[in-house]
Amino acid sequence: MESSTQTALALASAAALSLFIYNHNQRKRRPQLPPSPPQSFLFGNMKDVPSKGDMWVQHRDIAAKLDSDWVNFNMMGSKLLVLNSYEAANDLLNKRGANSSGRPRMVMLNELMGWDWNLSLMDSENDRFVAVRRLLTQQLQTSVVARSYHSIMRQGVASLLKNLLDDPKDYRRYFRHMNSWLIMMMVYGHHVDPTDDKYVNLITSAGETAIEAHGYKLIALFPSLKHIPEWFPGAAFKRFARKARLVSEKVRAEPHDMVKERMAAGTAVPCLTSMLLEDESTVNVKTFGLDREEIIKDCASTLYGAGVDTTFFSLMVFVLCMLRNPEAQRRAHEELELVTNGGARLPDFSDRPNMPYIEALLKEVSRWHPTAPIGVPHRATKDDVYRDRLIPKDTTIIANAWAMMHDPAVYESPELFMPERFLSRPGKAAKPDPQRAVFGFGRRICPGRHFADAVMWLTIVSVLATFEILPPMDENGNEVEQDISLGEEWSTAPSTFKCTFKPRSEDMVKLVRMET
Numbered sequence: 173m174e175s176s177t178q179t180a181l182a183l184a185s186a187a188a189l190s191l192f193i194y195n196h197n198q199r200k201r202r203p204q205l206p207p208s209p210p211q212s213f214l215f216g217n218m219k220d221v222p223s224k225g226d227m228w229v230q231h232r233d234i235a236a237k238l239d240s241d242w243v244n245f246n247m248m249g250s251k252l253l254v255l256n257s258y259e260a261a262n263d264l265l266n267k268r269g270a271n272s273s274g275r276p277r278m279v280m281l282n283e284l285m286g287w288d289w290n291l292s293l294m295d296s297e298n299d300r301f302v303a304v305r306r307l308l309t310q311q312l313q314t315s316v317v318a319r320s321y322h323s324i325m326r327q328g329v330a331s332l333l334k335n336l337l338d339d340p341k342d343y344r345r346y347f348r349h350m351n352s353w354l355i356m357m358m359v360y361g362h363h364v365d366p367t368d369d370k371y372v373n374l375i376t377s378a379g380e381t382a383i384e385a386h387g388y389k390l391i392a393l394f395p396s397l398k399h400i401p402e403w404f405p406g407a408a409f410k411r412f413a414r415k416a417r418l419v420s421e422k423v424r425a426e427p428h429d430m431v432k433e434r435m436a437a438g439t440a441v442p443c444l445t446s447m448l449l450e451d452e453s454t455v456n457v458k459t460f461g462l463d464r465e466e467i468i469k470d471c472a473s474t475l476y477g478a479g480v481d482t483t484f485f486s487l488m489v490f491v492l493c494m495l496r497n498p499e500a501q502r503r504a505h506e507e508l509e510l511v512t513n514g515g516a517r518l519p520d521f522s523d524r525p526n527m528p529y530i531e532a533l534l535k536e537v538s539r540w541h542p543t544a545p546i547g548v549p550h551r552a553t554k555d556d557v558y559r560d561r562l563i564p565k566d567t568t569i570i571a572n573a574w575a576m577m578h579d580p581a582v583y584e585s586p587e588l589f590m591p592e593r594f595l596s597r598p599g600k601a602a603k604p605d606p607q608r609a610v611f612g613f614g615r616r617i618c619p620g621r622h623f624a625d626a627v628m629w630l631t632i633v634s635v636l637a638t639f640e641i642l643p644p645m646d647e648n649g650n651e652v653e654q655d656i657s658l659g660e661e662w663s664t665a666p667s668t669f670k671c672t673f674k675p676r677s678e679d680m681v682k683l684v685r686m687e688t
């Protein structure tokens with residue numbers, strides 16, 4: 173062999189050896205991933221990830237088995253990180269929000285079905301997100317909620333009370349209708365028809381397509397499948413997505429066009445959309461080079477899906493807690509009697525600072541069963557190292573708010589409903605406010621939380637002032653046993669249960685009738 177060939181071979185071998193050693197050292201230096209359940213060779217942790225029922229409890233139990241407050245699941249290459257303690261969620265999602273505020277890629281919903289207008293699903297790394305998020309945060313801050321929306325809340329709650337007097341058996345329907353009515357009034361100035369509303373029907377059918385989309389799991393695992401043509405065997409998801417996209421476009425456009433038509437006719441009820449359309453100074457999107465009206469549509473159309481069921485579910489948790497905890501209900505009513513001069517009037521927002529027990533009761537309702545128990549998934553937008561472990565870019569991060577709210581080290585006997593835990597007493601500080609977790613974290617924290625909090629508070633005080641919530645009784649005067657589950661499949665609300673709304677007095681009935 174010629175000496176030049178020998179030299180080239182020697183150099184190539186040395187280079188290959190150095191590359192091998194470098195890679196090996198890099199791998200050794202690369203921090204380990206967070207603790208994870210044992211993985212199978214082919215499928216990693218695919219089978220370990222809870223996918224239905226009380227997933228929040230199942231995640232907490234997996235973490236307990238590993239003796240770790242954070243758990244990493246390897247799902248055929250993609251990573252899912254579940255944070256079960258406030259400490260981990262606060263460190264990673266609040267303090268390092270810049271690295272963890274993305275949303276996981278949603279090929280079916282965003283890329284094929286056209287839901288990319290919805291803030292809740294938008295990734296954080298684009299200008300559209302920044303513009304929509306900024307505008308919604310502005311429009312839903314505490315002072316704006318008080319100034320612009322307390323009056324519609326009073327109307328909505330007054331009509332709920334009247335419906336409960338007239339037809340208490342169907343209470344669930346009225347609570348839901350109130351929330352739907354409130355959001356449609358706030359966003360579009362539209363009075364929802366309780367029996368058959370064109371816009372609510374449209375939004376409901378869009379919501380159903382979004383739920384159905386979760387059935388197409390393969391596309392989430394193999395995003396490149398989105399390129400196969402519709403006629404291809406097994407491409408039913410593409411045909412479904414095409415039809416669903418039409419519904420998604422209508423949801424965004426039709427209520428918006430309705431407001432514009434009413435504005436032109438001079439019949440629009442002032443609302444978020446009309447106000448943003450009229451007042452150019454409120455939407456400054458020039459810096460992003462985006463179309464102002466498109467951003468307004470994004471903001472408005474996001475709110476129904478994000479705000480109706482979450483608040484409705486929380487109110488169902490409140491009713492259930494009252495049914496099961498008559499002593500807490502009695503104490504809350506006692507406080508209301510004091511503040512309203514023995515029930516001479518209905519309570520209002522100005523009474524709020526004078527009702528500490530009810531404040532504690534509201535906190536305990538959201539702690540006992542948070543209605544977004546595992547929040548909305550975030551995405552790590554960069555590699556990060558925490559507690560010497562690596563969180564690779566694109567890891568999906570879930571904050572298990574339910575586990576944080578049921579941590580016995582923070583909330584003693586967490587399964588019990590005890591509003592007192594939020595009252596400070598001499599020598600005993602009040603427990604941390606659940607709002608630090610139940611509305612999510614960091615740059616994605618729920619922008620509707622002040623609105624939700626005000627609706628919840630006014631509904632709770634008004635219902636407790638007017639009615640006693642009682643369990644159903646059989647003909648012998650014994651309480652009827654009910655099997656009530658807390659969250660199944662896609663719903664995090666208590667399952668349907670019976671209860672009685674017994675008016676407190678004839679005077680109260682008169683007061684309610686006068687209000688409506």
Ligand code: HEM
Binds near residue numbers: 308474486610620624
């Ligand atoms: C009790 C009622 C509610 C609960 C428990 C709740 C909870 C949440 C949670 C956990 C998130 C995800 C936060 C995260 O990713 O870290 C969220 C997002 C969101 N919520 Fe709420 N929410 C409620 C009511 C509302 C209401 C009434 C509105 C609107 C008026 C609203 C608007 C939104 C929006 C737009 C987002 C998406 C934010 C984003 O992705 O940047 N929510 N909410």
